[in-house]
Amino acid sequence: MHTSSPVLAIDNLSLEFPAYKNNVKALNGVSLHVNPGEIVGVVGESGSGKSVTAMLSMRLLPESSYRITAGSLSMLGRDMLAAPEKDLLTIRGRDAAMIFQEPMTALNPTRRIGRQMLDVIIHHQKISAAEARLKAIALLRDMHIASPEQVLESYPFELSGGMRQRVMIALAFSCEPQLLIADEPTTALDVTVQRQVLLLLREKARQRGTAILLITHDMALVSQFCDRVYVMYTGAVVEEGCTVEVMGNPQHPYTQGLLSGLPEMVEPGQPLLTIPGQVPNLASLPVGCTFQERCPYAMPVCAKRPNLNTINGNDQRKSACWLPVKELS
Amino acid sequence: MAFLTLLRKRLFGLVLVVLGVSLITFAISHLIPGDPARLIAGDRASDALVAGIRHQLGLDLPLYQQYGRYLMDLLHGDLGTSIRTSRPVLEDLQAFFPATLELALVALVLAILIGVPLGVLSAVYHNRAIDQIARTLAVTGISTPAFWLGLGAIVLFYGHLGWLPGGGRLSEGLVPPPTITGFYLIDSLLVGDGSLFLDTVEHLILPATTLGFVTLGVVARQIRSAMLDQLGEDYIRTARAYGLSRWTVILRHALPNALIPSVTVLGLTLGDLLYGAVLTETVFAWPGMGAYVVKSIQALDFPAVMGFAILVSFIYVLLNMAIDLLYRVIDPRIGEVN
Amino acid sequence: MSVALTAARRPRWSEKLAYLAYQIRRSPLTMAGLAITFIVLLCMIFAPWLASHDPNALNLAERLAPPSAEHWFGTDEVGRDLFSRVLFGSQQSVGVGLFVAFASCFIGGLLGCFSGVIGGRFDALIMRLMDIMLSVPSLVLIMALAAALGASLFNAMLAITLVRIPSYVRLARGQALSIRQMGYVKAAQTFGAGRWHMVHWHVARNAMPPLLVQLSLDIGSSILMASALGFIGLGAQQPTAEWGAMVATGRNYILDNWWYSTFPGLAILITATGFNLLGDGVRDLLDPRQQGK
Secondary structure (H helix, E strand, C coil): CCCCCCCEEEEEEEEEECCCCCCEEEEEEEEEEECCCCEEEEECCCCCCHHHHHHHHCCCCCHHHCEEEEEEEEECCEECCCCCHHHHHHHECCCEEEECCCCCCCCCCCCCHHHHHHHHHHHHCCCCHHHHHHHHHHHHHHCCCCCHHHHHHCCHHHCCHHHHHHHHHHHHHCCCCCEEEEECCCCCCCHHHHHHHHHHHHHHHHHHCCEEEEEECCHHHHHHHCCEEEEEECCEEEEEEEHHHHHHCCCCHHHHHHHCCCHHHCCCCCCCCCCCCCCCCCCCCCCCCCCHHHCCCCCHHHHCCCCCEEECCEEEEEECCCCCCCCCC | CCHHHHHHHHHHHHHHHHHHHHHHHHHHHCCCCCCHHHHHHCCCCCHHHHHHHHHHHCCCCCHHHHHHHHHHHHHCCCCCECCCCCCEHHHHHHHHHHHHHHHHHHHHHHHHHHHHHHHHHHHHCCCCHHHHHHHHHHHHHHHCCHHHHHHHHHHHHHHHCCCCCCCCCCCCCCCCCCCCCCCHHHHHHHCCCHHHHHHHHHHHHHHHHHHHHHHHHHHHHHHHHHHHHHHCCHHHHHHHHCCCCHHHHHHHHHHHHHHHHHHHHHHHHHHHHHHHHHHHHHHHCCCCHHHHHHHHHHCCCHHHHHHHHHHHHHHHHHHHHHHHHHHHHHCCCCCCCC | CCCCCCCCCCCCHHHHHHHHHHHHHCCHHHHHHHHHHHHHHHHHHCHHHHCCCCCCCCCHHHCCCCCCCCCCCCECCCCCEHHHHHHHHHHHHHHHHHHHHHHHHHHHHHHHHHHHHHCHHHHHHHHHHHHHHHHCCHHHHHHHHHHHHCCCHHHHHHHHHHHHHHHHHHHHHHHHHHHHHCHHHHHHHHCCCCHHHHHHHHHHHHHHHHHHHHHHHHHHHHHHHHHHHHHHCCCCCCCCCCHHHHHHHHHCCCCCCCHHHHHHHHHHHHHHHHHHHHHHHHHHHHCHHHHHC
8 A cells, every 4th residue: 555645636527529420438437546656657549538548638639629528637735626727737747757659859949958958957856957968968868878979959859769769768857856647658769768767767767766657558567667557448548457457457458458469478389369359439439348348258237437436455356347357266 | 861962953853843834934925926126126117126126125136046145144144124214134133122012021020920820820730719710810801902901901091091102112202221231221221310210200101011911911920831731740749748837839840841831832922012012102102113013014115024034033043042942940750860 | 250341421402502602601701701702793793783773874963963862972974873873883893803703714724724734745835925024013914915906895804815825834833743643643644544534534624623722812903903994094985884994083162072983993992802802712722731630
């Protein structure tokens, strides 16, 4: 049990995007939390609401494009949904940082790396340009970049994808944030580079005691790097718990489906299964359990939406399904 | 690609275009019904005189030879002789060019000073009230006939209010400043003649504002479009994610990057202004190339019109070249061997 | 276990129309453009019925009369009713604008499609020609052409059309080139589809949207161009009512008779604004960026 307060606490959050005919219900009662220093994964397909959650945590969604219909979101004890603009300017980048999926486009293409890093460092820490530069060099070196001075003088297009992501990570850690949100940080990178980047992320986070919220669609990554995991589907959490337990004994049919498609999880000779059907349209969600139509165990009771139930009395381990708890055989 | 290669390509293109334009203008001048020789000689001239003039002009030669002569003349900078003023067209145009350039530049500056903020506001407050108002202003600007607006301005500010002069570059009786740059604004300042400077400004206000008004729409729309493109880019999201304030991001990150591709449009706008000033100059009796051309058209002075066409095309292409080269300087991504 | 697959249904025409109406409603500027254009077109078509007087009827007793109940826009120097002349003038100016835009779009589009599909030296030649034409500032070329051909409405239309063709050729060719690469076109080729078939079915149809956008944006500037020519004296000749020419004539009387140049000029402004707003709306609707969001 963690006694210190979580760095990120989302409670029963519901959000919708007003649209042409029906509103797109992107989040439907999402609850999750991240404790100091831990690495939490949020996994799901596109449309599951995981990116929306991440962006909302930093209030990066365009203000007029969405509506909060229920729930709360607080970061480091601050209510992020109601926070005024000027508070956000200090929170973003200093107390919490975010890195995005596409390192190729994440930086201003017509400015040198050094200038961009210094802009952020000086904005948050009132130090001189010379000091900031030294800091930047130290950060880059810490990210295992061999020639930091050269990188500072370069333009983004002169660096590779993996290198750019390292720069982004360096920037993320530049003000010693307590939370780092990583939205699909390796999806756009070469497979060989992906692992390196994640190892780096984990190493630096552990060193500084920074918590990480890792958003991804890749179960394999989650199983390797995350302490705890939340599985999301159509804007709600369907399963959560310690990674070892969720991967080892998945309770929700969706989680099981995701895992049975992974080469690592399947015995040699056995077929790789895919989940039949498609994710339902978020503008017209079915009543009851949203996974029914694709679920191999669908029952009449699924017409009523299941709650997120604790498993075996462990309130860190939950699943939203009417099926009885499946024990490991 | 390397600078010299680009330069060579561009110069070759320039030559090709001038050749093409000369072909077009040559073709057009031979479309003209009527006999240029007789036009010059006059109605009562004898046939022998007309024939003599025809021979002098080389009009009795086969077409391709005529074109050859025409081309040679062009290469020597001879754009023909104006029927109306009896001076070489090039000389005429050179005399009137600075006036047009001064007007065009001042109009462009005005258009940019108003158009850029308008475009930025339009993009930032996308689809909100400010955007609708700004867009209406921009569209009205580009839909307004400059000659009509100029006329209206004269009626109001000269006819009824009497605040500003109704035309010309300087008041009656005033002597223009000595020609150093050809721009009265600069020249009068350089010789320290304050009252002359003020008089020039007074005369510039209405035509420049008229021309500027119909141009600011183009500028605003371009900036709006470029800004919308930039504001949707990931690096803007990154900047905001790291705590930079909204307007810092808009003005110090998005706008500079939006101006880069806009340079092309802005440069071409200058080109458009140079010949678009045609009608405005007529209305304001501004002694520039535009007014000259209109008078030439109305007098059926085709050498002058064709000469103007070639000169303006040449300038236009040069301007394009300059913009391309400028682009390479301001955008660090260009010129890289990817 | 039942796996009910919900297949996406192709939207019906009525649904597409409803969505279109929704998008238009959201943009007040586009609606304004639509309204103005509609009114102008009505004026153009129903001018003979809407006009209060015969536009060519001279009435020297009432020359240069200010606006009144009898003559809404006043009269000109030979007593002709300006309101009627402005109404009939719409036929010249708007007619020219529409004709020029559609003609140049059609010819240019066709030429560009063929050029892109045929390729080779033909394509290279056409593109060179178009490049040259595009590098001559259009107003200059139009004036030169119109002056050379002689001052008449037909020549003005011809001149403006010719000058507008290159941009459509470029657009269409670009589309043709990219469509040519697409999978389904190559597939059609393997089934023996001939060039003409390709151009007609695949290229032309898919090249339509950007061409239509350009077309709608062009109408406004064509109208302005036509009135500019009229102002100089090229274009429709007297006694035909033409907006630009009316502004020019009115110039001689403007200081004491403000109404003469004002109303025709206002007509040009409003008409061009309407078509431009509409063009903007069309462009926004067909803009791929809009579809994505």
